[in-house]
Amino acid sequence: MADTVAAQFEAEALPHLDTLYRVALRLTNEPAAADDLVQDTMLRALKAWKSFQTGSNARAWLVTILRNQFISGWRSRKRAPTQVDMDAIPEPPDTGDPDPEGRFFSEIIDEEVIRAINDLPDEFREVVVLSDLEELPYAEIAMALDIPVGTVKSRLFRARRILQGRLRRYAEETGIIPSTGEDA
Amino acid sequence: MTDLPYECEAVLNKLDALRRGELTHDEISTMQAHMEVCQRCLSIERYERAFLARLKAMGSPPCPEALRTRVSAALARSAHEA
Numbered sequence: 001m002a003d004t005v006a007a008q009f010e011a012e013a014l015p016h017l018d019t020l021y022r023v024a025l026r027l028t029n030e031p032a033a034a035d036d037l038v039q040d041t042m043l044r045a046l047k048a049w050k051s052f053q054t055g056s057n058a059r060a061w062l063v064t065i066l067r068n069q070f071i072s073g074w075r076s077r078k079r080a081p082t083q084v085d086m087d088a089i090p091e092p093p094d095t096g097d098p099d100p101e102g103r104f105f106s107e108i109i110d111e112e113v114i115r116a117i118n119d120l121p122d123e124f125r126e127v128v129v130l131s132d133l134e135e136l137p138y139a140e141i142a143m144a145l146d147i148p149v150g151t152v153k154s155r156l157f158r159a160r161r162i163l164q165g166r167l168r169r170y171a172e173e174t175g176i177i178p179s180t181g182e183d184a
Numbered sequence: 185m186t187d188l189p190y191e192c193e194a195v196l197n198k199l200d201a202l203r204r205g206e207l208t209h210d211e212i213s214t215m216q217a218h219m220e221v222c223q224r225c226l227s228i229e230r231y232e233r234a235f236l237a238r239l240k241a242m243g244s245p246p247c248p249e250a251l252r253t254r255v256s257a258a259l260a261r262s263a264h265e266a
């Protein structure tokens with residue numbers, strides 16, 4: 001009996017290990033911590049397997065568990081959440097933009113992109129990770145995070161603006177693009 | 185940012201759907217017509233496209249084999265105890 005349940009669980013859950021690992025890596029930003037988080041998640045999910053409705057979305061269910069584990073176990077050890085001043089979120093300049101196509105993005109190194117994602121407040125980081133890195137559909141993200149689809153969209157919109165502003169500043173500071181000299 | 189004109193908000197809300205090819209012909213032409221006259225939406229659309237392409241270029245590392253083995257072993261132990 002126990003073997004059948006375990007086999008069913010493995011058949012549904014193991015195909016999502018890659019996703020869980022990448023999400024854990026971006027949430028914790030430490031490979032060792034990501035490993036532990038993934039293992040904790042899978043053990044917890046096995047114990048809770050009875051409550052999973054056959055035919056519903058296993059990936060979203062697993063991401064929910066991973067995120068809850070992260071919040072209760074890992075987040076408390078991190079720095080206090082970053083406060084984002086919404087009024088300070090930059091928009092791309094309207095005129096005189098030296099790089100209106102955003103070509104500079106391709107010249108920014110991976111480490112800087114990852115640093116920018118890591119520095120996002122958790123509620124923005126998780127939507128960027130699930131949508132823009134993992135390419136999960138909005139409905140599945142909404143399910144995993146237990147928020148309305150509209151909230152997923154608006155957080156994603158803001159998160160992208162924050163990231164784009166930060167990467168643009170980086171590109172200006174490192175001379176990838178000339179500075180527009182705007183300080184607003 | 186919070187006070188976008190209604191037409192802009194409608195367009196920006198559908199950028200992902202546009203990129204994913206989920207819109208009808210009519211919806212696409214409405215959006216294109218707007219972006220021909222709205223520098224802000226056009227600029228955001230281009231930025232998002234470039235930004236998403238940049239994220240994609242980072243690739244997706246798979247779960248390391250060692251972790252896969254470790255998780256399977258932990259699951260087997262746990263199922264045994266249950």
Ligand SMILES: [Zn+2]
Nearest residue numbers: 191192222225
């Ligand atoms: Zn517009």
